[in-house]
Amino acid sequence: MNVVEPGSALVAAPGLQDPNFRRTVVLIIDHGALGTLGVVLNRPSDVAVRDVLPMWGPHATVPRALYVGGPLHQRAALCVAALPAGVDAERTEGMIKVRGPLALVDLDADPDLMAPHLRGLRVFAGYAGWVQGQLVCEINRGDWLVVPALPDDVLAGPDTDLWGRILRRQGMPLALLATYPADPVLN
Numbered sequence: 001m002n003v004v005e006p007g008s009a010l011v012a013a014p015g016l017q018d019p020n021f022r023r024t025v026v027l028i029i030d031h032g033a034l035g036t037l038g039v040v041l042n043r044p045s046d047v048a049v050r051d052v053l054p055m056w057g058p059h060a061t062v063p064r065a066l067y068v069g070g071p072l073h074q075r076a077a078l079c080v081a082a083l084p085a086g087v088d089a090e091r092t093e094g095m096i097k098v099r100g101p102l103a104l105v106d107l108d109a110d111p112d113l114m115a116p117h118l119r120g121l122r123v124f125a126g127y128a129g130w131v132q133g134q135l136v137c138e139i140n141r142g143d144w145l146v147v148p149a150l151p152d153d154v155l156a157g158p159d160t161d162l163w164g165r166i167l168r169r170q171g172m173p174l175a176l177l178a179t180y181p182a183d184p185v186l187n
Contacts, residue, residue, distance in 0.1 A: 004031050004135060007099025009149035010038065011166055014180035016143045020071045023163045026128050027080065027149050029098055035131045039069035039078055039124040041153055042162040049123045053077065056111045061120040061155045069124030079105040081121040082151035092117055101151050120155040145174065 004010075010026040026038040044065040050057025052066055056079070069078055081103050083089060089097035094109035095117070105114060105121060130138070138144055147170055156162045167178035 004028055004036060004139070004146055005099070006030055007102055007149055009041075009147050009153060009166060010135075010144040011147055011163060013143055013145060014177055021128070021143075025149075025153065025162050025166055026070070026144075027098075027102075027154060029078070029080070029104060029127075031135075033132060035129060036135045038128045039080060040067070040128060041122075041156065042158075042160075043068040044158040045125065047125075052125075053107060053123060056107065056121075056123060059111050059115050059118070059121060060123055063158055065158065067122055067124045069126045070128030072127050072129050074126035076126060077107055078124045078127055079107050079121055080124065080154050081105045082119045082154050083117065084119045087117045102149070102154060119151070122154055145170075145177075147174075 006028055008028045012021050012024045016022060025041045027041050028038045030037045044067050047066040049060040049064050049066050057064060083101040083103055089095040089103035094106040094114055096104040147166060164178040168175050
């Protein structure tokens with residue numbers, strides 16, 4: 001795929017050792033002239049959403065944990081939702097369309113009014129960001145694989161090996177990377 005756009009996923013290459021991104025999957029939320037913004041999908045925290053945003057807690061997808069969206073601005077919260085068929089984020093107040101059935105949800109909106117329009121949601125503390133040209137350099141260096149994201153990737157549970165699952169569904173030869181050991185020394 002190699003084209004970065006909202007709704008695509010960055011899958012960390014097996015050799016990427018940066019502790020902020022090792023074996024992560026980043027959903028791209030925005031990509032434009034000023035840079036790129038995304039959230040790490042597979043880093044749940046030990047903090048419950050209800051402890052930070054009490055009214056949103058019951059609506060968060062199980063395990064209802066706050067996810068670490070990335071190393072930047074970890075006091076900022078972003079909400080990404082998967083929408084059911086028939087709901088259009090562009091026509092629903094309190095939502096910004098990412099791509100297809102994925103949307104950002106305004107956390108200042110009334111969660112009880114938003115909930116019927118959502119199939120599931122995750123709340124992220126912080127985000128990942130790249131200035132213009134930075135992400136392209138990292139992709140060209142081999143740090144990231146760019147692949148299509150699915151709505152269920154956003155809602156995957158903490159026990160899911162999301163990194164491996166996304167790689168396996170890419171077919172050969174990328175699927176082979178899913179077998180790369182977390183610690184190559186133990187191979």
